Amino acid sequence: MFLSTAVFGCDFEQVSFSDALPMGRMGQCEQTADGRYQLTLEPENTSINPSPWYHFGVTSNQSDSIPVTLAVNGYLPRYLPKYSSDGIHWQSLPFDTADNKVMFDVPGVAGKMVYVAGQHPIGNQDYIEWQKALARTHNELEFIVLGKSKQGKDIHAFTRHQADNNEWLVVLGRQHPPEITGAQALLDFSEEILQESPLSHRFFNRFNVLWIPNINPDGVAAGNWRHTSEDQDLNRDWNKFTQVESRLVKEKLKAITDKGGKIVFSVDFHSTYYDVFYTMPEGYELAPKNLTSSWLKDLQDYTNGIFKVTIKPGSNPDNGVYKQFIADTYKVPAITYEVGDNTPREKVRYIATAAAKTLMTSMLSYAPEEYHYVE
Incomplete structure (x- = not known):
């Protein structure tokens, strides 16, 4: 032996x-x-x-x-x-x-x-190549490095913004390295938002977007399941901020708001055993009050017969979960978009594309004054 x-x-x-x-x-x-x-x-x-x-x-x-x-x-x-x-x-x-x-x-x-x-791997270099491809076709994007991970890897981000816009959607991914179906959904979701269309044109005339597609490059490189290089779960660190990766995102959001920007919504992509959307509970003090439920209803209507939208509300103020941090800090909706481990690739793409279209429509349906902010 x-x-x-x-x-x-x-x-x-x-x-x-x-x-x-x-x-x-x-x-x-x-x-x-x-x-x-x-x-x-x-x-x-x-x-x-x-x-x-x-x-x-x-x-x-x-x-x-x-x-x-x-x-x-x-x-x-x-x-x-x-x-x-x-x-x-x-x-x-x-x-x-x-x-x-x-x-x-x-x-x-x-x-x-x-x-x-366990899944088709999507590694750190794949994100770099994806962003290079976006740069070739979308010269309106600005690519930045938020800072270095604990092991010195660049944490990449990119934005699409106009100087006159002050409302920001934040898209976050890869807190947990092997959650590949969620990573795939983020790519498809993002590409649909960036697709030239009358809807996206109206959306970007009003909203800015910040993408941080791969927040945990150390964990990805090491083949970790949930953790950073310091054996910490990033999605339990958004209250204590012990990890440089979560601190860098917090600092970037603060830099946006310090310049007058308003965080209005955030989507955090993950994978689990089945497709589910983790939301903040009904009645939680967020504005617009019904944006999340409106979006997910529209998504259900759009995908009727092909996809069943499953919603699990929850509030865990002491757990350090990202969506809780966004909701409590900015008093706006945030959602954890979970994709099933075994959801077929084409279905992942279809749902993510539909989710992007319906989210843009839902966000545009609310007037700026309906978003309340923490100043």
Whole structure:
């Protein structure tokens, strides 16, 4: 039996494993008595969700399939296995479960690495390339760096704004690194808002937008499930601000309001087991009072028969959740947009596009005086 706790990989007689990849993570590895290769994943935060991220490469000197078992120390893995032969095109792997483990066979390609992950990875470089592509087609965008992460990585942001506009929508993403379907939704949502149309023209004649698509680049690079490089959950830090990443966003929002800008709405993208929108409760002192419910009703009407809008209101003043911070600081609506782990890619795109269109319409339906602000 071979047992390794190596960070970057482990080698067997015919097979090698490596997590020296963007978002790489695979935990301990061993070959069990039945000839399977078992990877034991370590959760970061069992009190919230015990299932960690995984992304690794497998290289074999034969073309036989490679039997792999994922174990999470008594917990079931959350993310179902997918594989790719080129790191670009991904497909699901058939799998089975037993004793809180997931078993699957990875197609072998002699001498060539095959990639396995819980989701199609979207790494830090992917955001940089996305922003470069936006810059080529949208010269009205301003690209900025909010500052450095704890490990010195740039935290990128970009805006579309006009000097005469003082109302700001804030779009935030990637507090939790492996929440890939939420990351995909943010890209689709943003591209729809930026799409040239009569609606977007009217929207940008009144509103500015600040995008921070990847707030946790350290966690993304390390393949963390929820945490920053300091083992902290960013979406529990918006009251204490112990992390440089959350402080940088807070400082940017303050810089906007110090210059007379008004934060009017914010959307924070995540993934969970199913599609759901976490909102502030009805009756919470926010203005406009019914903006969130109006938007989600419009989204339900738009997607009727294809998508059911599920809403879960909640207020947790002491938990340090981002939407709570926005609501309590600026007295305006904020929402956590959660996408199901296994929501099909085309459905993610369809819902995000519909959400962008209906949000723009809903925000425009309220006059500026209907937004009340904390001065």
